[in-house]
Amino acid sequence: MLNIEPRQSACFLAAMQCGTVRAAAEHLALEPSTISRNIAALETALATTLIERGRSGVRATEAGVLLMAFLKRQDRELDLLQSEFDALANMKRGSVSIAVGEGFVGDLFDNALANFSSMYPEITFALTVGSTEHVIRQVTSEQAHLGLAYNVGTDSQVRVEAASTQPLVVLVKRGGVFDTQKSFDLTTLATIPCAIPPKSFGIGSMIAAVEVQQGVRLRAVIETGSISALKAFVRNDMGCTILPQFVVESELSAQTMVARSISSGISADGVSSLLRKEGRKLPQAARLLIKHLKSMSAFTE
Amino acid sequence: MLNIEPRQSACFLAAMQCGTVRAAAEHLALEPSTISRNIAALETALATTLIERGRSGVRATEAGVLLMAFLKRQDRELDLLQSEFDALANMKRGSVSIAVGEGFVGDLFDNALANFSSMYPEITFALTVGSTEHVIRQVTSEQAHLGLAYNVGTDSQVRVEAASTQPLVVLVKRGGVFDTQKSFDLTTLATIPCAIPPKSFGIGSMIAAVEVQQGVRLRAVIETGSISALKAFVRNDMGCTILPQFVVESELSAQTMVARSISSGISADGVSSLLRKEGRKLPQAARLLIKHLKSMSAFTE
DNA sequence: GACTTTGTTGCGCTCAACGCAACAAAGTCG
DNA sequence: CGACTTTGTTGCGTTGAGCGCAACAAAGTC
Structure with a gap:
């Protein structure tokens, strides 16, 4: 059964992407000898030649191309596995980015984040504070998962998850x-x-x-x-x-x-609004947070 | 991106298969502490609990079941990669056995083997020379991958890859x-x-x-x-x-x-024919040689 | 309560993997 | 064609990761 060490395949992929062993070394903050040895060890383990070596750098052999394709598929499957773990862990980990009008900050922490964080201690937040214009821009450009703003105009790019007359x-x-x-x-x-x-x-x-x-x-x-x-x-x-x-x-x-x-x-x-970008698939942690944000004072009568 | 060390996943799988850490240790000729540490390290790397531990041994958690399924899929894909490497390697190394009517020998070397060998220096040949009867017997008894003969009768065991009126x-x-x-x-x-x-x-x-x-x-x-x-x-x-x-x-x-x-x-x-046994799967090297044999004088008008 | 079996942890040892320096090979340039 | 540069590789010394061993803690069983 083939055995592929992650650090060996990382060196191999870096060499393929960078074009030379020395460039790969620089990229991975390692020495060229380390890259060279790891690739050689991988070739030994797989009993095949993976790269052609020369003064102008390195290129994948046919076997190397097969391995690159395999490693790419593996990356996708690892991503899928990560998603399954995340879903399983009931969003016990992740990061949510939120853009808020400053007026919301107190309410956000007092009535939502404090409670939410105690339930999901490993979920982290990236918070930007600014004007309603700023909030909308962050949400529509997908730099923020969620937005809290006051008096938002109608925007087809923006879905209002919760709103309340205030x-x-x-x-x-x-x-x-x-x-x-x-x-x-x-x-x-x-x-x-x-x-x-x-x-x-x-x-x-x-x-x-x-x-x-x-x-x-x-x-x-x-x-x-x-x-x-x-x-x-x-x-x-x-x-x-x-x-x-x-x-x-x-x-x-x-x-x-x-x-x-x-x-x-x-x-x-006026109306305070909880916003997300229309059509954007949010991570599970963000979807869960939405439920908690709806209990803010800003969204209750 | 998830990082899974092969030795860690090997310890995890062994523990799942054997039911206890100590049985897995015995199975892998390691110490229980090694198994325990490797599984713990894998759980840290994946940021999830993989096994439930107890006096009666270990069982996979839901995350552990997901990981086992993933590792199983990975094994199959590694097998496929191995097959691809083998197929690739077989083109460049191996041995082909050929039974030929003596009349073909000059043509075979002059118009096929010389060129083929320069392209694939590590492919070797086993050649027997004999009558059309001999050639057919060698091919049908699978002692020869390929046969070159003149005036072959119809035989259901024999597939004619190329033929030419001569x-x-x-x-x-x-x-x-x-x-x-x-x-x-x-x-x-x-x-x-x-x-x-x-x-x-x-x-x-x-x-x-x-x-x-x-x-x-x-x-x-x-x-x-x-x-x-x-x-x-x-x-x-x-x-x-x-x-x-x-x-x-x-x-x-x-x-x-x-x-x-x-x-x-x-x-x-008469007809000169290039023969193989019907239904026999030939190695890659033989399949490649067939293409070259078709350029012999015996198979051109 | 004594015993057994399980998984875990502290500690010391060893060797695998790294960085560094030097080398060999192969293009490039004048 | 020789000098120079860039590439990949290899010898050697250092170090820390990973292992085995022994002891421990926890939890069933009798």
Whole structure:
């Protein structure tokens, strides 16, 4: 029965791909003598000549071509085996990449990832934080498996796995200078200094739409994508910010700030969305994570 | 990418087959600790548990069952690879046995074997020379892979790979006593001393058939299966011989003798044949040789 | 509770596999 | 045609991976 040592076949394949023993050595961070010996050992084990050697490098013999084809099939079968193991392990291992609007970060960790990671400790995450534009780009270019964004437009490339209406609320410091009424109309809001996200953020574009709709311009003292900065602005009683409530769940719980609705018949409802690329087959770990993400505050009423 | 060391998978398979680590150790002439460590190393490499361990021995987990199936498939593919290597190697090494009518020997070497051997120097030949009877017996009894014979009868055990009509001709010394006309009819031939092969030779039986057909008896001064003797007879202007022309190609080229046709409406056409046993699987080297044999003069018009 | 059988682990030894340096062979260039 | 460069190979010394041995822990059996 033929016996093929993985390190020997690795040297052989590298030599075939690189064209010379020395280039293969460089590629594998080994010495040329190591490559040469491993190939020779493989030829001995298989009792056939696998490469033609010369001043201009190495080429596969007919037997070498057969072996390359065999090793290629083996790689595919090892991939299949890996997939079977993964499926069997019930997604106990893998990596999921997620692009999120910064507003989601707290909710994501508090209400989804903490629990999920305790159940599947060997699943890892790659997280990028950015605007709704960024999130959509990451998802459609398949650099992220999943996306969490606010106020996503309709895009045929994007499938919405979960969505929830999340009205914007006015956030002011509890008992602060601006905590003057239970509900703000826009005219009143326009007199208060506020910090808001830019239009490239779903929240920012929503606010801009309301301004246009009502013919009012807010006193946007600060425009930033940093949710931390927006919270710090409010925490320091410098004014108000306008965000979906789920963004500040923990601050509301801690009673450091209060959420007041925006009144006077304006449509300030936004939608938070859980996104994936239409038609893309996700790894099992990502599919499982979706179920957990649906329990975030962002996706509940 | 999964990496499976053959010695690790060997220990795993042995443990599965034997039922305990210690039995596997005995089976492979190793220590139980070696088996245990190799299986553990394989589990680490594959990041999955392969066996359940207990006082009553070891059993495959679901992942272990998947791996066993994979390894079984791999064994079959290694067998196939081995067969491919063997087929490839057989073309370049091996031995072919051939039984030939002596008349074919010159043609065989001049127009086939010389070229073939330069291409495949490690292929050797076993040659027996004899009558058409001998050739057929060697082929049907599988003592020869291939046979070259003249005027083979129909035999269900024999497959004809190539055949060519090769008429008999009268051979006399150029410018000799008997070189008296461009075409001999049988009556004239009957007056000339001649040397011919015996009836067990295809040529001999063909000549006998013509004698009966025409009611004429040749002056057969010498009857021998030795083509050299037949040629020597003519070369010494002792008379004529009757052979297919391809037997004396080189003598004709050297202009030491001439070939004259046999006239007067008799059917003196014989057939030279390349034979193999019907249903016998020939080694690759013999299959390759067949292609070269077809370029002999005996098989061209 | 004593005994047996199983798989595992600590430890020391050995040799297989590596890197390094030198060599041989074969193109290339002036 | 000689000098040079690039290729693959081989001799030699070093080292650490893998083995065997002995002891241990766990779990059935009597």
